[in-house]
Amino acid sequence: MNIIPAIIGKDFNEVEEKALSVKNFTTWVHLDIMDGLFTPTESWSYFDIKKGQAKDLKVEVHLMTRHPLRILSKWIEAGVDRVMVHYESTDVRTLANILQELNDSEVEAGIVLEYETPISVLDQFIDQLDVVQLMGIAHIGFYGHPLEYGIYDKVKSLRAKYPGVTISVDGGVNLKNAEKLMKAGADNLVIGSAIFRSENIEETIKNFKNIK
Numbered sequence: 001m002n003i004i005p006a007i008i009g010k011d012f013n014e015v016e017e018k019a020l021s022v023k024n025f026t027t028w029v030h031l032d033i034m035d036g037l038f039t040p041t042e043s044w045s046y047f048d049i050k051k052g053q054a055k056d057l058k059v060e061v062h063l064m065t066r067h068p069l070r071i072l073s074k075w076i077e078a079g080v081d082r083v084m085v086h087y088e089s090t091d092v093r094t095l096a097n098i099l100q101e102l103n104d105s106e107v108e109a110g111i112v113l114e115y116e117t118p119i120s121v122l123d124q125f126i127d128q129l130d131v132v133q134l135m136g137i138a139h140i141g142f143y144g145h146p147l148e149y150g151i152y153d154k155v156k157s158l159r160a161k162y163p164g165v166t167i168s169v170d171g172g173v174n175l176k177n178a179e180k181l182m183k184a185g186a187d188n189l190v191i192g193s194a195i196f197r198s199e200n201i202e203e204t205i206k207n208f209k210n211i212k
Contacts, residue, residue, distance in 0.1 A: 001186070001188070001189060001209075002187060003209055004026065004029065004030045004188055004189065004190045005018070005196070006032060006190045006195075007019065007192075007196075008032045009031075009043060015031070015049065019057065023054070025201070026057070027057065027058055028058045028060060028188075029057050029058075029060075030061075030170070030190045031049060031054075031059060031061045033061055033071075034064045035066060035067075037065070038065050039064045039140055059081055060082035060083070060084060061080050061083050061084065062084045062112065063085050063086065064089075066089055067089075068085045068098060069094055072098055072101060076102070080107065081108060082107065082108035082110060083107055083109060083110065084131065085099075085110070085111060085112065086112045086114070087111050087113055087114075087117055087121055087122075088117060096125070099125060099129070108131065109128060109131075110130060110131035111129055112134075113133070113135065115134075115136065115150075115151065116138070119158045131165075131166045131188070132158060132165050132166070132168070133167075133169070133190070134154055135170055136148055136169050146172050147172030151172075152181065153184075155167060155181060155184040155185045155186050156185055159185030167185055168186070168188035168190055169181050169188070171190075173190065173191045173194060174191075175204075175207055178211050182211060195208075
């Protein structure tokens with residue numbers, strides 16, 4: 001199981017500070033990009049993230065934006081390792097074009113499903129995906145919302161339908177529910193507040209990694 005710290009930053013300094021605080025304890029970081037249109041809140045997007053404290057980390061960007069195709073090339077050029085796009089953020093044709101561009105650029109491609117979106121929408125895209133990310137919370141765009149109980153069955157269903165797919169869960173993940181998510185079939189746990197609001201970030205990440 002991979003532990004991926006999720007960074008929401010209001011400005012460059014906050015992104016840098018959070019990346020620096022975890023860079024010795026993790027391989028990946030997850031950067032939430034929110035436009036204030038697709039989500040109720042807005043975060044600061046920094047296309048040169050790989051030139052900052054994250055340059056030694058693998059970076060996945062989570063595009064919580066209404067028009068992901070408009071900024072896709074900027075993130076590819078920035079050298080990120082994985083781009084995650086919401087199924088709900090655009091039409092099916094555009095989403096297919098996004099995945100094709102990521103595949104052609106050899107950047108890992110992921111689709112994100114909101115909590116209420118059924119996994120059946122993945123059927124036409126699954127061969128183009130490296131990762132499927134399931135949102136574990138009903139309202140996206142904030143740290144600290146509780147995990148929805150139904151996410152366990154959704155992870156199990158996705159694992160049963162596509163045994164080889166890499167499954168990430170984002171939102172509401174903490175030390176109390178991480179083991180159950182892992183046993184349901186999750187490969188990656190994307191974690192924000194449970195890491196960055198903890199008293200000891202190193203110890204907290206270590207505790208997540210020790211879950212068997």
